[in-house]
Amino acid sequence: MIGGGVFKAAILSVLALLTLFMCGLILSLLAYTDLKTVSATLLSDEVLFAIRLSLITATIATLISMIVAIPVAYAISQTQFLGKSIVDTILDLPIVVSPIALGAALLVFFNTPLGTGIENRLIRFVFEVPGIILAQFTVINALAVRLLKSTFDSINPRYEQVGRTLGYSKMQVFYRVTLPLARNGLIAAAVLTWARAIGEFGATVTLAGAMKMKTETLPVAIFLNLATANVEKAVAVIFVLIAIATIALIILRKMTSAREHI
Amino acid sequence: MISVNNLSLCVGAFHLKDLNLTINDREYFVILGPTGAGKTVLLECLAGLHRIRKGEIWIDGEEVTLVPPERRRIGYVPQDYALFPFLNVKENITFGLRKKNSEKNEAEKKASDLAHLLGIYHLMDRNVRTLSGGEKQRVALARALATSPKMLLLDEPMGSLDVRTAKYLRLELKRIHEELEITTVHVTHNLLEAEEMAGRMAILNMGRLEQVGTPEEIFFYPQSQVVSDFLGTPNILNCDECIPIGHGLVEAICGKMSIILPHRTGEIKKIALFPQDIYVSKSRPPGPDLNRFKGVVKEVVPFSSLMRLNIRVDDIDLLTELPKDIFEDMNIALGQEVYLILKLRSLKVY
Known part of the structure; x- marks a missing residue:
């Protein structure tokens, strides 16, 4: 199209500035360390523990989150009920409320009679590893619901209708038609929520605490090392987080481009 | 035989008002009307896709008003065909048969027979996303017919096809109807299509059935101004x-x-x-x-x-x-x- 050169130059300039800003941040990290320090740090017991704990807790939190988010997102997307917009808003709260506030709310909950009962009789969350999973779940579940809702919204209801006329019940159609149609959206939601869980800090540190080699996830490791002025170690852990996030984004991009070709 | 008695329904902006209709066995019945008349809603009611609160639907002497779609034994081809994109052509055709616990060989034979009947056997291993509009329509038809339904419901089956393909497929549909003798309800807004395909037809306008009869009766003896205006008052x-x-x-x-x-x-x-x-x-x-x-x-x-x-x-x-x-x-x-x-x-x- 002819014209629009000034507009194009303006938006590309902003794009270039933002890209430079992000590259600048990463390059500034390199100035604080070198490859030898990074590799030595990565092989330390503390960082290996943090990587292992982050991967395990984020994976469990993502699995639980997906199991819960799939029916919830489908219900919000496909059904009409009284007070739907209120329920929808409540479920969205973790997206806009600070993770520290969510962590504090969880902590307060476990000081109520019900919370104390759960802690004493079922499973301990406060300052324990299950607390990390619960904190991550609380933060990422809203994101999973939101992403899956938009996936279910985008599915043409005709597919389910045809499935029903071909002899399948509503439940069978959900498993045999809806979930396969939502496959890419499910994977994208799982990847994004998992990456978000890996990076979760605020709610985790409030509920599970920041205890070395106990509740030390990767973000907690960064916090603890910065607090003790061990910047090289903190930077090495930041690189681990950046690597995990990059892999997640590459997988997501591949899924998205595959989806666009449908 | 399909009987619709005093059917009234409101779905969004579409209203069906006190419809009474009888469709005979093995009949090719066309529902004709302008866009927004409620044709698709009526077809969806026959398919069991709407909860009906007023009126009754009977199929072969059995009331099916509240029977879910999976138990109505119908074949439904929506306007956009809705072929499952995660399955290939053969898997789409056998999808309904897998539910019926048909033996794999039996299902494949049935799919292959239908594919031959509809001239799509060479497409069996193709990804449905790569098919043309006419091919998609025939695959959707094969999928609907695979479960041996008692009736076939077609929603604007030529709606997204070019004139030539639509003409060819009209002939194909007629041939298949004659061969399988299956009661068929076909929804369209196209006068020419209705006239060419219908044994009998109904004119639906703003949710009301204006006239039911053979194309000849409707074209030559329109019973209301609405029908006359819709048909364009022929000479x-x-x-x-x-x-x-x-x-x-x-x-x-x-x-x-x-x-x-x-x-x-x-x-x-x-x-x-x-x-x-x-x-x-x-x-x-x-x-x-x-x-x-x-x-x-x-x-x-x-x-x-x-x-x-x-x-x-x-x-x-x-x-x-x-x-x-x-x-x-x-x-x-x-x-x-x-x-x-x-x-x-x-x-x-x-």
Whole structure:
């Protein structure tokens, strides 16, 4: 199209500035360390523990989150009920409320009679590893619901209708038609929520605490090392987080481009 | 037999109002109406896709008003075909059979038989996203027929096809209907399609059934102004004589008009000619003088974005239509002589 050169130059300039800003941040990290320090740090017991704990807790939190988010997102997307917009808003709260506030709310909950009962009789969350999973779940579940809702919204209801006329019940159609149609959206939601869980800090540190080699996830490791002025170690852990996030984004991009070709 | 009794339903902006309808066994029944008439909603009611609160639907003597779609034994082909994109052609066709716990070999044989019947056997391993509109339609039809349904519901099956493919598939649908003898309900807004396909048809407008009958009854004897307006008030020519002139052509003598047209059976009683299918020219058109007539403009009436012209040809008054801008460009006046050319392919004979 002819014209629009000034507009194009303006938006590309902003794009270039933002890209430079992000590259600048990463390059500034390199100035604080070198490859030898990074590799030595990565092989330390503390960082290996943090990587292992982050991967395990984020994976469990993502699995639980997906199991819960799939029916919830489908219900919000496909059904009409009284007070739907209120329920929808409540479920969205973790997206806009600070993770520290969510962590504090969880902590307060476990000081109520019900919370104390759960802690004493079922499973301990406060300052324990299950607390990390619960904190991550609380933060990422809203994101999973939101992403899956938009996936279910985008599915043409005709597919389910045809499935029903071909002899399948509503439940069978959900498993045999809806979930396969939502496959890419499910994977994208799982990847994004998992990456978000890996990076979760605020709610985790409030509920599970920041205890070395106990509740030390990767973000907690960064916090603890910065607090003790061990910047090289903190930077090495930041690189681990950046690597995990990059892999997640590459997988997501591949899924998205595959989806666009449908 | 399908019976719809006193059916009323409101789905969003669509309302069905107190519908009563009977569709006979093995009949090819067309529901015709303008966009927004409620045709698809009616079809979806037959499929069991809406919860009906007022009225009843019976299929083969059994009330199915509240029976879910999976227990109605129907084949449904929606307008967009809705082929499952995560399955290939063969898997789409056998999808319903897998639910019926059919043996794999049995399901594959059935799919292969249907694919042969519909001429899509060579597509069996293809990804459905790579199919053309016509191919998709045939795959959707095969998938719907695979479960041996008691009736077939087709929602605007030619809606997204080009004219040539649609014409070919109309013939295919007719052949399949004759071969399988399955009760078929076909929804369309296309008059030509309805006339060509229907054994009987219903005109639906704003959720109301305006008329039910054979195409002949509806075209020649519209029972209301709504039907008449929707059909476009055809010119009806009563024919006195029909003379075969060879090469599959006949000369129909209708009053003082002589019309040459292709016809096999040799007998024509009436010719229906829609106003939009008559070309008007101020100058004598070139070429042989067949199906071209000279007439005099007797009346000009504005009708929506059109001008309706009443033109007398010998002893017959013919109604024609022109878009207003074309009418103004042509500068046609009352009493003026004009030439009329009949669009041969759009003539309907009975």
